[in-house]
Amino acid sequence: MSTPQPSWGRSSGEVADLNLAPRPADHTDEDIDFGESGLGPTGRPLRQVPEPPLVAEHGPARILALCNQKGGVGKTTSTINLGAALAEFGRRVLLVDFDPQGALSVGLGIQPHHLDRTIYNVLMERDTTVEETVLRTCVPDMDLLPSNIDLSAAEVQLISEVGREQTLGRTLRPVIDNYDYILIDCQPSLGLLTVNALAAAHGVLIPLECEFFSLRGVALLIDTIEKVRERLNPDLEITGILATMYDPRTLHSREVMARVVEAFGEIVFDTVINRTVRFPETTVAGEPITSWAPRSGGAKAYRALAREVIAR
Numbered sequence: 001m002s003t004p005q006p007s008w009g010r011s012s013g014e015v016a017d018l019n020l021a022p023r024p025a026d027h028t029d030e031d032i033d034f035g036e037s038g039l040g041p042t043g044r045p046l047r048q049v050p051e052p053p054l055v056a057e058h059g060p061a062r063i064l065a066l067c068n069q070k071g072g073v074g075k076t077t078s079t080i081n082l083g084a085a086l087a088e089f090g091r092r093v094l095l096v097d098f099d100p101q102g103a104l105s106v107g108l109g110i111q112p113h114h115l116d117r118t119i120y121n122v123l124m125e126r127d128t129t130v131e132e133t134v135l136r137t138c139v140p141d142m143d144l145l146p147s148n149i150d151l152s153a154a155e156v157q158l159i160s161e162v163g164r165e166q167t168l169g170r171t172l173r174p175v176i177d178n179y180d181y182i183l184i185d186c187q188p189s190l191g192l193l194t195v196n197a198l199a200a201a202h203g204v205l206i207p208l209e210c211e212f213f214s215l216r217g218v219a220l221l222i223d224t225i226e227k228v229r230e231r232l233n234p235d236l237e238i239t240g241i242l243a244t245m246y247d248p249r250t251l252h253s254r255e256v257m258a259r260v261v262e263a264f265g266e267i268v269f270d271t272v273i274n275r276t277v278r279f280p281e282t283t284v285a286g287e288p289i290t291s292w293a294p295r296s297g298g299a300k301a302y303r304a305l306a307r308e309v310i311a312r
């Protein structure tokens with residue numbers, strides 16, 4: 001059976017041909033090293049995570065918002081790579097680009113600025129459906145609801161709508177049975193778009209850069225999550241906190257890691273994402289690290305994260 005062509009007009013093969021970055025030798029030099037102590041990079045003993053069970057039937061989806069109002073902490077990178085790793089485990093995944101910058105779309109090799117339909121149209125026009133707007137990605141079983149700068153207008157236009165905070169949730173409802181996971185890549189703000197993502201989600205995944213100032217602002221984020229839980233979405237929970245851009249060689253990274261575990265305890269994932277140039281490379285390549293450098297430490301880390309997410 002031939003796979004339907006993605007509506008941006010290229011097969012995934014052609015997308016790969018556009019890659020500018022040279023494909024890396026797939027070496028494993030940045031493997032996650034848990035040392036001999038049995039302690040993970042979080043400084044805690046590693047928890048046993050069961051092998052993800054095979055799924056015979058799909059849906060209804062668990063919706064996770066990747067959210068942090070601080071910019072550049074790894075939200076988009078984690079959305080792409082967690083999504084790709086979940087798809088490798090046989091899950092059907094929809095990635096929702098909910099940032100007018102469209103970085104999630106670009107990271108999957110799609111230039112969103114000339115698309116006729118994006119998430120903006122689905123949110124604002126009653127006769128535009130998610131089904132006719134999603135694009136296939138180079139990862140089997142992973143679709144993308146793309147976005148571009150048009151979405152910034154939605155934030156203003158939604159203000160006068162009835163049920164403005166629930167617009168995204170209403171929009172996703174018709175496709176919830178088609179997927180096992182829907183991952184929403186939020187923009188770095190706590191505005192109306194992010195509140196929509198939190199109102200639509202079952203869980204929030206908070207990427208946190210291992211850097212001194214990263215803890216600032218998390219209290220405000222958690223406060224926002226609690227308000228959304230009280231007022232709009234009683235089932236909302238924090239699925240986990242993901243430490244990103246960790247450099248095991250620096251005392252600074254290890255100290256920040258210790259502070260994060262001290263402050264948030266069990267909800268910090270055992271999986272920690274190391275800082276590596278491989279991630280910026282994958283953006284240029286327009287594909288996830290799981291296919292760009294499948295045996296790299298980064299790919300292994302996102303697979304380990306996917307296992308934890310499935311188990312939670």
Ligand SMILES: Nc1ncnc2c1ncn2[C@@H]1O[C@H](COP(=O)(O)OP(=O)(O)OP(=O)(O)O)[C@@H](O)[C@H]1O
Nearest residue numbers: 071072073074075076077188245274275276279280
């Ligand atoms: N583990 C990592 N190691 C090194 N660089 C990384 C890592 N994760 C992400 N990056 C790079 O850091 C930059 C920011 O990452 P990303 O776009 O995922 O963050 P973001 O939180 O989505 O940013 P924004 O708030 O602007 O949407 C990108 O250039 C990305 O390639």
Ligand SMILES: [Mg+2]
Nearest residue numbers: 075076099103
């Ligand atoms: Mg982003």
